[in-house]
Amino acid sequence: MSSEATGKPSRNFPFLILPTLVWYVLFLVIPLSFIFVFSFLHKGDFGRIEYVFDISNYSRVFEYLYFKMVMRSVFLAFFTTATCFVLAFPLAYVMARSPKSLKNALLGLVIVPFWTNFVIRVYALKLVIGDSGIINKTLMGLGIIAEPIAMTHNLVGVGIGMIYNYLPFMILPLYVTLEKFDFTLLDAAYDLGANRFHTLIKILLPLSLSGVVTGCIFVFIPAFGEFVIPDLLGGSQSMYVGNLITEAFLKNHDWPFGSALSSILVLMSMIAFLFTSSGAMLRGQKAGGH
């Protein structure tokens, strides 16, 4: 393990990258290639895979039944992303403008739910909004309602659960960007006669675009593949792409179809991330141009 072999005065340990690279190739690159290859193979009887080229796994996504689920997932992911953004932006803004001690306290408060296990968070949420949860018990105890308000086992539950779970993933990237924002720009805009709305649309949002995009991707991609929240808080009929993929692999042993859906998901996130990094680069260039 002597690095004297490199013979250079600066301590470089290039060979140390090898174990990690080998590990990643073994446990990420090869498995992903498998999924990609499987997505073009034919499903035989009893879940056996026949090594025949078959594009139908992809075209099946457009069959009415499946396409409906895909669209439902797209809608849910959009709804979650948009709501989280609208809710999170004012909080991130006020965090960024707070004095240092308050800023750190607020950041700490946001980080704890971010790190808390999400199954446990969903469970805790159910304790509050479930049929015999705190809200319903309180309202019934006060005699305001006779029957519990159904907030779980339906779309309301899925919506609340998604927002609850993904909100911290939106707050943090927004905060990180806004924290570096030069707020005197806002005063300058006001001095020049811009109203609050214009300042928000023309100055604050465009200049914090990289954080907005990052936050939206952090929420959209996992929200699109989400299946646990609909499973635990939604009704029996709430099937989404995540459920479809899971069932294809675990229940129906239809690996080719599951692989095709997974490949689509990977492609989507790759595009999204290319988009963010180019967006961040654009912003970096802008900042450098000043």
Next chain:
Amino acid sequence: MWKAFRERPTFYIYALFLLGFLYIPLIALSVVSFQGGPTFFHWYEKAFSDPQLIHALNNSVLIGIGSTTIATTLGTMAALALRKMNFKGMAFVDSILNLPLVLPEIVMGLSMLVWFAFVNITLGLVSVTLAHATFCSPYVILMISARLQGIDPLLEEAAADLGATPWTTFWRILFPLILPAVVSSALLAFTLSFDDFLITFFTGGVDSDTLPVRIYSMMRFGIKPEMNAISAAVLFFTLATVLVISRLKQDDSN
């Protein structure tokens, strides 16, 4: 603090509401976990004597220790290698290393499941540990790289000028300097592993349920008071880890 509040009262009231939304369930869980039993810790005692939950906790800890060890070792080595590396294929290497951060978790879990089935690795503690080590290591790389960037290269050059071998320089100069980052990244890796649900769900076997997976399957059959206790216990554990990590970071920057 009052000054800040008076400047933007609406925003702070709003912040309070939103944080309330995030915290009420967590507080409710903590409160409920102590309620309804003959003694204060009744449900905790019950939860920690439930053989299935103990088994799941055991699995979580074993997998956590195993994957943290692998991820911290791999990640530290990679961060050291990446520090001064600069060659043509760098962007490619970088994109492979960042793959786990970009991939949807469900796909990562499923692709490993398919791969393990293909090479005949039995789904169980080992397969979960391998999977966890994979998704934890990029976080280690990021944290240690950040720390390495702040280290003055002159320190090492000085050591070399004074006749130290690269090996001695590493252990006497560089390693002590990155040690806080190694410790916090190990803690982070352990938390990530301990918290993971999706990847464990896919790469785990019959007998390798971790706590989150166990709680998930129990939850599908309704709510039991022991579940409140064990969930609250995990919550407290996470809280403690976050506090320790942030304290380490503070010491580090001072």
